[in-house]
Amino acid sequence: MQTKVFTETVQDDNVLQHAYSTLISKLYMLEKNRSFKTLTVTSCNPGEGKTSFSASLAKVLAGAGKRTLLVNLDLRKKYKPGKVSYHSTAYGISSYLEGDVELNDAICKTNIENMYFLDSGKYLGDPVSLLCSDRLGTFMQVAGSEYDYVITDTPALECNTDALLISGNTDATILVAKMGSTTIKDIRKAQTQLYAIDAHILGVILNKSSKRFYKKLFSAPDYFKYGKPALYKSV
Numbered sequence: 001m002q003t004k005v006f007t008e009t010v011q012d013d014n015v016l017q018h019a020y021s022t023l024i025s026k027l028y029m030l031e032k033n034r035s036f037k038t039l040t041v042t043s044c045n046p047g048e049g050k051t052s053f054s055a056s057l058a059k060v061l062a063g064a065g066k067r068t069l070l071v072n073l074d075l076r077k078k079y080k081p082g083k084v085s086y087h088s089t090a091y092g093i094s095s096y097l098e099g100d101v102e103l104n105d106a107i108c109k110t111n112i113e114n115m116y117f118l119d120s121g122k123y124l125g126d127p128v129s130l131l132c133s134d135r136l137g138t139f140m141q142v143a144g145s146e147y148d149y150v151i152t153d154t155p156a157l158e159c160n161t162d163a164l165l166i167s168g169n170t171d172a173t174i175l176v177a178k179m180g181s182t183t184i185k186d187i188r189k190a191q192t193q194l195y196a197i198d199a200h201i202l203g204v205i206l207n208k209s210s211k212r213f214y215k216k217l218f219s220a221p222d223y224f225k226y227g228k229p230a231l232y233k234s235v
Contacts, residue, residue: 002007003013015226017148020056020057020060021060022033023057023059023060024057024061024064024216026109026203027202028146034171035171036152036171036172036202037141037144037147037148037149037150037171038140038142038143038144038149038152038169038170038172039126039149039150039151039152039171039172039173039174039202040152040154040163040166040167040170040171040172040173040174040199041053041054041057041151041152041153041154041173041174041176042154042155042156042157042163042166042167042173042174042175042176042190042215043077043156043157043175043176043177043182043190044072044156044157044158044175044177044186044187044189044190045156045158045181045182045186046155046156046159047159047178047179047181048156048176048177048178048181048182048207049176049178050153050154050156050176051153052192053176053207054070054151054152054153055070055153057150057151058070058115059112059115061114061115061148061149061151062112062113062115063112063114063115064115064230065114066114066148066195067114067116067146067147067148067149067152068114068115068116068147068148068149068151069107069116069117069118069143069146069147069149069150069151069153070115070116070117070118070151070153071093071118071143071150071151071153071165072092072093072117072118072119072120073093073115073120073153073154073162074120074154074155074162075094075120075121075123075127075130075131075153075162076123076127076155076162080210089122091105091106091119092106092118092119092120092121092122093106093118093119093120093121093139094120094121094122094127094130095121095122096121096135096139097130097131097133097135097136097139098130101137103142106119106121114179116147120175124225127162128161128162128165130199130232131162131165131166132165136165136166136169137169138168140170144171152166152170154166154167157189157193157194158186158192164193164199167194167197167199168197168198168199169207171200172199172200172201172202173199173200173202174199174201174202174203174204174205175187175190175191175194175203175204175205176204176205176207177204177205177206177207178207179206180205187204
């Protein structure tokens, strides 16, 4: 296994932590009826924050004691996960899908306990043949058996068919929408595309909303003024 390749600053933000705490609580409750170990994260359009969301979700799950693998499955561009000090890796999932490397040799440790990272690997102009291969399904089965959660960050649905191919190989899909940008029409179009391949949509994440808007959703907004609950800590 390669050495850790990126570090992420933990944000001391009560509202943000509460939002992710609520999300993983819902994941736990949903899992009582069905297992959701492998998750596709996608969005309607580029720039809606799915990559930063994927990294944050993986970090919070790891902080809750879940062995979590974050996978960059956008094989067409370099990984840019927001506020992260990041260095590319020698191998990635593209090398595994081509049969050039064993999975454990491509996966990296991170500075966050219980969190692991698998980069895309070498750039591929058109990765459709790899995403259509049986090895992608094998990867999901193997990774799903070794980790509590596998979070796959994929391209936006508007860009290409990659996210659809990946969603067809995972247990469920999370759709990220950007407040003030993504339209209801965009979301309905995305739902139609995902339902056409029998993808299970867990829900839509409203990203980039203001703290004021978020607090209004709760009957006791003053809760956020007191205490600093720590869902995770830096290592």
